[in-house]
Amino acid sequence: MAWTNQPNRRPNTRQRNVLQLVTKGLRNSEIGEQLGISERSVKSYLSQLFLIFDVTNRTELVGVVLTETALGTHARSFSNHTP
Numbered sequence: 001m002a003w004t005n006q007p008n009r010r011p012n013t014r015q016r017n018v019l020q021l022v023t024k025g026l027r028n029s030e031i032g033e034q035l036g037i038s039e040r041s042v043k044s045y046l047s048q049l050f051l052i053f054d055v056t057n058r059t060e061l062v063g064v065v066l067t068e069t070a071l072g073t074h075a076r077s078f079s080n081h082t083p
Contacts, residue, residue, distance in 0.1 A: 009052045018045040023062050 011019060014035075021031045028042045035042075046058060055061045 011049060011052060015045050015049055015052070018042060019049055019061075019065060022046070022049075022058055023065055 017035055018031055021034060026034070028039045028046075031042045032039045046061075049061055050056060053061055053064050055064055
């Protein structure tokens with residue numbers, strides 16, 4: 001699983017916001033507009049997410065997230081509530 005390389009890292013609130021919009025298929029510019037941040041910031045958050053999930057691109061990122069969500073693994077990591 002993607003989490004094995006980063007067992008103590010979880011997406012923070014802003015990263016989860018970006019992640020949710022990426023999984024909806026939004027482009028970086030659209031994500032930036034919705035969150036009130038620059039496209040450069042979106043790219044930075046995506047780079048951080050790639051490291052956390054041990055992937056190299058957004059397609060892999062979405063695949064891992066959707067698979068883990070469907071299987072119910074690490075579901076709390078994607079919610080906006082802290083455990």
